[in-house]
Amino acid sequence: MKRNFKFCLLAGAIAAFSLSACRDDKMEESILPESQSASAKLEQPGDLEKSCSYVDQYWSSSAVLKTTLSNSTDTNFMNAQMTKIASLWGRSNPTLRFVDDPSNFNSTYNAISYSTGKIYYGYAIYADAKNKGGDIVNAMILAHEYGHQLQYIFNLPTVNESTARPNELEADGFAGYYLRRPNGYNKTNFAEIAAAYEFAQSIGDYQTTSANHHGTPPQRRSAVRLGFLLGQYDLNAANFDYNFFYYYQGVLNGTYKMGKNSVNPEIDAYMSQYMDELRKIQTGEISAEEFKQLK
Ligand SMILES: [Zn+2]
Numbered sequence: 001m002k003r004n005f006k007f008c009l010l011a012g013a014i015a016a017f018s019l020s021a022c023r024d025d026k027m028e029e030s031i032l033p034e035s036q037s038a039s040a041k042l043e044q045p046g047d048l049e050k051s052c053s054y055v056d057q058y059w060s061s062s063a064v065l066k067t068t069l070s071n072s073t074d075t076n077f078m079n080a081q082m083t084k085i086a087s088l089w090g091r092s093n094p095t096l097r098f099v100d101d102p103s104n105f106n107s108t109y110n111a112i113s114y115s116t117g118k119i120y121y122g123y124a125i126y127a128d129a130k131n132k133g134g135d136i137v138n139a140m141i142l143a144h145e146y147g148h149q150l151q152y153i154f155n156l157p158t159v160n161e162s163t164a165r166p167n168e169l170e171a172d173g174f175a176g177y178y179l180r181r182p183n184g185y186n187k188t189n190f191a192e193i194a195a196a197y198e199f200a201q202s203i204g205d206y207q208t209t210s211a212n213h214h215g216t217p218p219q220r221r222s223a224v225r226l227g228f229l230l231g232q233y234d235l236n237a238a239n240f241d242y243n244f245f246y247y248y249q250g251v252l253n254g255t256y257k258m259g260k261n262s263v264n265p266e267i268d269a270y271m272s273q274y275m276d277e278l279r280k281i282q283t284g285e286i287s288a289e290e291f292k293q294l295k
Pocket residue numbers: 001002003144145148168171
């Protein structure tokens with residue numbers, strides 16, 4: 001859920017270190033009985049490889065990396081979602097791995113997108129999201145995490161602030177977009193997306209402990225709604241970014257009235273119907289409950 005600027009370089013350094021220590025990234029999986037297809041091809045781990053069961057500094061020391069969730073239905077669902085999300089943006093899959101920690105299950109209540117092209121998804125957040133909000137919540141979280149991959153790949157967002165707020169808001173927008181697109185999750189009923197979002201933002205790293213970092217809950221709702229609205233159009237990642245901030249910043253400070261959508265002017269007429277609504281979501285004039293009633 002987070003794309004932490006300050007630790008990007010550090011994460012890169014750690015990844016480089018663990019690569020050299022383990023020789024091969026796949027060694028991390030080789031000690032896991034669950035990843036049989038992977039382990040079958042690899043040597044039995046020695047002491048050196050065992051130390052690589054430590055995922056990285058973002059996870060507990062007893063956490064292990066796996067290629068599967070606890071059953072094949074869940075694993076297949078997430079892998080299929082990963083393929084659908086990436087292909088929506090014309091990309092091949094990033095490396096999706098799952099993090100389990102049998103001795104401290106709740107420590108895996110997180111999902112992280114790395115600049116090295118990997119997404120690590122915790123067992124605990126997956127299970128809780130599915131139990132409380134259904135498959136759509138995990139699809140939304142995964143799409144948000146993949147949004148960070150798009151940011152790494154295309155050097156987005158084009159808007160910068162001193163915190164990661166634009167990154168997080170845009171990732172929420174990418175998720176809303178994916179959930180609506182016909183070749184994505186294909187949910188045209190916004191109420192289901194809004195309900196999923198209300199759950200997603202209440203769990204794990206979605207908790208808005210720092211409004212400057214993730215944006216306030218109303219700002220995030222507005223971002224999801226905007227992504228959903230842009231889902232009316234087929235956009236590439238760069239065009240999504242342009243339009244997201246064109247309208248988002250415009251809503252925030254009113255500049256959209258003075259600006260000109262020079263990239264996708266055909267979107268303007270459609271979006272103009274929603275600018276007042278987006279602003280009201282953002283200010284909280286449209287409450288969390290009313291948000292769920294939007295069409
Ligand atoms: Zn995030």
